[in-house]
Amino acid sequence: MSAENTNVRTNEDIRNDFVLIAQNEYAYLDNAATSQKPVCVIEAEKRFYTDMNANPMRGFYPLSLEATKAYEDARSCVANFIGASCPEEIVFTRNATESINLVAYSWGLNNIRACDEIAVSVSEHHSNMLPWQMVAKATGAKLNYIECKSDGSYSDEELERAINSRTKLVAITHVSNVLGRRNPIEKITEMAHSFGALVLVDASQSIPHMKIDVQKLGADFLAFSGHKLLAPMGIGALYGRKSLLEDMPPFLTGGEMIESVRLDGATYAEVPHKFEAGTVNAAGAYALSEAIRYINSIGYEYIKERDRVLTAKAIEALRKTEHVRILGSEDPYDHNGIISFTIDNVHPHDISEVLAQDKVCIRAGHHCAQPLMEHLKIGSCARASIMFYNSEDEVERFIESVASVRRRLGWA
Amino acid sequence: MDSRNLYNEILTEHNMRPYYKHELEDADLVLEGVNPNCGDDIWLKLKLDGDVITDGAFVGDGCAISQASADIMLGLVIGRTKSEAIRLIDMFTRMIKGEAGEEEIEELEEASALKDISHMPARVKCAVLGWHTLEEMIGDKGGDES
Numbered sequence: 001m002s003a004e005n006t007n008v009r010t011n012e013d014i015r016n017d018f019v020l021i022a023q024n025e026y027a028y029l030d031n032a033a034t035s036q037k038p039v040c041v042i043e044a045e046k047r048f049y050t051d052m053n054a055n056p057m058r059g060f061y062p063l064s065l066e067a068t069k070a071y072e073d074a075r076s077c078v079a080n081f082i083g084a085s086c087p088e089e090i091v092f093t094r095n096a097t098e099s100i101n102l103v104a105y106s107w108g109l110n111n112i113r114a115c116d117e118i119a120v121s122v123s124e125h126h127s128n129m130l131p132w133q134m135v136a137k138a139t140g141a142k143l144n145y146i147e148c149k150s151d152g153s154y155s156d157e158e159l160e161r162a163i164n165s166r167t168k169l170v171a172i173t174h175v176s177n178v179l180g181r182r183n184p185i186e187k188i189t190e191m192a193h194s195f196g197a198l199v200l201v202d203a204s205q206s207i208p209h210m211k212i213d214v215q216k217l218g219a220d221f222l223a224f225s226g227h228k229l230l231a232p233m234g235i236g237a238l239y240g241r242k243s244l245l246e247d248m249p250p251f252l253t254g255g256e257m258i259e260s261v262r263l264d265g266a267t268y269a270e271v272p273h274k275f276e277a278g279t280v281n282a283a284g285a286y287a288l289s290e291a292i293r294y295i296n297s298i299g300y301e302y303i304k305e306r307d308r309v310l311t312a313k314a315i316e317a318l319r320k321t322e323h324v325r326i327l328g329s330e331d332p333y334d335h336n337g338i339i340s341f342t343i344d345n346v347h348p349h350d351i352s353e354v355l356a357q358d359k360v361c362i363r364a365g366h367h368c369a370q371p372l373m374e375h376l377k378i379g380s381c382a383r384a385s386i387m388f389y390n391s392e393d394e395v396e397r398f399i400e401s402v403a404s405v406r407r408r409l410g411w412a
Numbered sequence: 413m414d415s416r417n418l419y420n421e422i423l424t425e426h427n428m429r430p431y432y433k434h435e436l437e438d439a440d441l442v443l444e445g446v447n448p449n450c451g452d453d454i455w456l457k458l459k460l461d462g463d464v465i466t467d468g469a470f471v472g473d474g475c476a477i478s479q480a481s482a483d484i485m486l487g488l489v490i491g492r493t494k495s496e497a498i499r500l501i502d503m504f505t506r507m508i509k510g511e512a513g514e515e516e517i518e519e520l521e522e523a524s525a526l527k528d529i530s531h532m533p534a535r536v537k538c539a540v541l542g543w544h545t546l547e548e549m550i551g552d553k554g555g556d557e558s
Contacts, residue, residue, distance in 0.1 A: 345428075347475035349450050353418070353535070366451060379473055380451045409476055410424030
């Protein structure tokens, strides 16, 4: 597919790029959990193993060189995609969780002290909260939670309270996986940098929906998973400023590993390879680069427009449905494709069960964001999440199914 | 599997109008049962006279299946001895695994409304929450005296 013909491609054409979506059996609205994968990405993963499979960076024969090139080209592709200054600023990981843990263990434990503070937003996914709880516990540093309002936004006073002269790091998600709200990262990085603090941005939920530019955001670290961005599961990336990555020790878990490295007298490889111990997921990285090419061919303008149209359609209908409460902003545009909701007297698991009977796929539960659930004073919620390939028809199926939930649970 | 009839009348009735969902003053045994992943959370409370369960109640939150199942269970075990209750718990557990016979399922009375859960692995934990909590309270492991 080329960039020229995207304007003439219809939603149906795009749906045909995804095998499960094209079948129209399921209304797949759980994209915030993981996206579907286009055929070109699945083919790329396969092509790595059929055409160029060798261990990258190990052999000197052509096949290994080709595998190395595919892997390193993928790194350059990711670097370009998010505006990194050079490919060395991209470390391939399994997923955003591993990326964040890498920073917590390697940078956090070596740079944060008992007198410091770590500012973490209350709306974080557990994967951007637990690593910082670990660092705080290990170092004696204070964890400062940034509390959001019920629409997911942050007041200036709250940001000023949480980000101060003692702050060493701010860990914050770009887009909340529950409320869909985009956080003011540019403002936060500017505040943090004025105190000499660094900012780690979790872009897992934003990168499928909006153009990421690490320079514009001012991010010092940025993490994302490939699988939410049309790529296979098991490949993710960490962006880190080169000067920061260079000063960080390798990410090794368990003392025994470090010991054996010393006995071998090994010195560490240059960045980013010092963070990529063991055989890497080269096929995954190669497929991720194909996913990025695909996303670029669709274009974020189209993606944002689809998010807006479909989210507005769903939210407007749910608003008219009795007993349904939508979490977060009143404005559909603030949701970035995420619609979290509750239904009076119906537990979210029963909502998703009823929808499952209609083959409408949504998520229910605490969405790995229990502190946010507590902050919003709900135990859990149901969540539909939209991707550009979703159709009006899928959203209608969702709306109809939601409207039938209370009746099917016996509430007249 | 078609789970369309999962939310049958018995189940929805016990969920909407639970008979035993209330506080129980002076309970002899109290135990919390939690499914951390789904957030089902109940406190089961029992009164005993010797070996006989004379009264019971529960409070808490959870999905329709967990709440209705606990309510149905209490209706079944109140008035029975601990060992009879244990036998019913065992029977219910086997029904959920799809291993119970027709006669056993019949003996479970209203709890048999949950037999289709055996085809729905994701919801098994919800259905057995009350039963496992009861087993912990009156089985060999005992429970927290209050």
